[in-house]
Amino acid sequence: MNTGQARILMNQTTPKVKRKQNQNQKLHMKKSVLSAIMASMLFITPTLGACGDDGNDAPSQSSGNVVVSVAPEILSSGPESATLELTVTADADWAVKSDADWVSLRPSGGIKNESTIVKVTVQTNSGMEERTAAINIVSGGKAVKTVALTQSFVKKAISTASSFTFGAQESTGTFTVTSNADWTLESSESWLTVSPVKGGKGDTEVTVKAAANDGESTRNATLTLSCGETSSKIEVSQLSDEVVAPEGYSLVWSDEFNEGSVPGKDWVHENWAAGHVNNELQTYTDKEIDGKRTTEIKDGFLNINCFKGKDGKIYSGRINARPSTGWLYGYIEARIMLPSGKGTWPAFWMMPCNVDWGTNPWPKCGEIDIMEEVGADADRVSSSLHTEKYNHTKGTQKTHEMKCAGAEGGFHTYALEWTEDAITTYVDGKVQLKVTKAEMGSDHDSWPFHYAFYPILNLAWGGDWGGYKGVDESALPITMKVDYIRVFQKQ
DSSP, X not given: OOHHHHHHHHHHHHHHHHHHHHHHHHHHHHHHHHHHHHHHHHHHHHHHHTSOTTSOOOOOTTGXXXXXXXXXXXXXXXXXXXXXXXXXXXXXXXXXXXXOTTEEEESSEEOTTOOEEEEEEEOOOOSSSOEEXXXXXXXXXXXXXXXXXXXXXXXXXXXXXXXXXXXXXXXXXXXXXXESSOEEEEESSTTEEEEOSEEOSEEEEEEEEEOOOOSSSOEEEEEEEEETTEEEEEEEEEOOOOOOOOTTEEEEEEEOOOSSSSOOTTEEEOOBOTTSSTTOOEEEOSSOBTTBOSEEEETXXXXXXXXXXXXXXXXXOEEEESTTTOBSSEEEEEEEEBOOSTTEEEEEEEEESSOOTTTSOTTTTOEEEEEEOXXXXXXXXXXEEEOSSSOTTTTXXXXXXXXXTTTBTSEEEEEEEEOSSEEEEEETTEEEEEEEHHHHOSSTTTOOOSSOEEXXXXXXXXXXHHTBTBOOGGGOSEEEEEEEEEEEEEO
C-alpha cells in the first residue's frame, strides 16, 4: 500500500469511530435518566403508602399535605340574625362551604398562604330548638377542616288559638300550648278562667271557661301567654243575649240557640240534591253524614256546617223558620259569623209562605235577601229584592253591596225593617238598601211584599254566584255561625 492509499483509508474510517462514540454517550444519558426516575419513585412510594387503601380517610387539618389554620375552631351564636368571623390560612388555595341554608359565607374562599377573614352570617332562629351547621374548608376537592357552628333558640310558647268568641251562656273552649321552656297563662278578667295556668316544654292542652254573661253588651278579656322574655295575646269576646228592641217594636219570636243540640221544632230542613237550585254543588240534608251534622247547636250558636263526605259529595244545611206561618212586616235581625273560602255562599233571606208555584212562581212571588256574601269576594255583603219586574235574570233587581270588614270570621248584625210601604236592610245598624213601594210600583209584579214571608239560613257551595270564580275544596270544612235570630213587630 503506498502512502496515498493509506491516507485515503484513514479518511474513510474516522467517521465510523465518531458515530460509535456518539452512540455510547446517548446510552449513558438514558441510564442516567432511568436512575433518576427510579430514585424519584423510591421517594414517592412512602407518601403514597400513607393513604388509606379505601380512599375514605377522615378530613384532617393537613389532609392531602394541605395545612390549614382556622380561628376560632368552634362558633356559637344567639337566636337573632348575626355575622361572625373566621380567620383562615392555608398553604394551598381553598374554598369554604356550609351544609345549612340558614348560613351564608363571604368570601367563598381564599388563596395560598394568605390570611383571609370569612364573614359567617346566620339568619334568625325562629324554631323551637337549638340548631347546628358544619362549615367546611375545602381544598383539592376534599374537606381539610371543619368548624362546628351552633345557634341557640328563643324561649317561647305558641298557642293554637289567637281568639275566642263565646255565646252569652256559660261556655268552654280548648287550645294547645306548644313550648320549649316553662310558661304561664294569665287572664285579665275574673269571669274568664284557664286551666292549667302554667306548664313546661312540650304540648299542653288548656281549657278556657267563661261564666255566663248577664250584661247588656258584649264583654272582652285577654289571655297573656308568657315564656322567657316573650309573650303573646289571646283575645276573648263574649256576646250578650240582652234583647234590645227597635223603637216602636216588641219581640214576638226568637231563637238564641242556647238549648238542645239541633235546631228546635220551629225549624224545617230542606233535603235537596246537588244542582236543585242555582247549580249549587252541595247536597242539603238534615241527616248525619260520616258522624257529622250539617246543622247543630253548640256553645250557644247555630252551626251550619259544609263539608265533603267520604263518598266525595259536598253536604251542607238550609233551614227555614216557621215556613207555614212566617211574619207579615216587622224588624227581623240575626247576628252571624261568615266562613271564608272560594266557593262559599252564605245567606240570610226570606221567601213567601204557602206559595202556589203554578200561579205565583219565582220571581213573581217575591224574594227578600237580607244578607248574602260569596267567598270569592270576601267581606262584601249585599242585600237584594227580586220581583217579577225587578230581578237578577233581567239585571233589574234592587240591590246594594257594602264592605263589612271582618264579616268572615267575626260576628256582625244583619237586619231587615219591612213595612207596608218600604223595605230597608242594615249591617251593624248602618243602612245597606232602602226601597219604597212608591218608587217600585204598587202592583203585584212590582211589589209582592204584601203577605207573610219566613226567614231562611243556609250555606251554599259553588253555584251560579258562589262558584263564579271557581271553588277551592281545600277550604272545607267550613261553618256559618248564628248567635241568634229575632223577630220584632209593631204593637
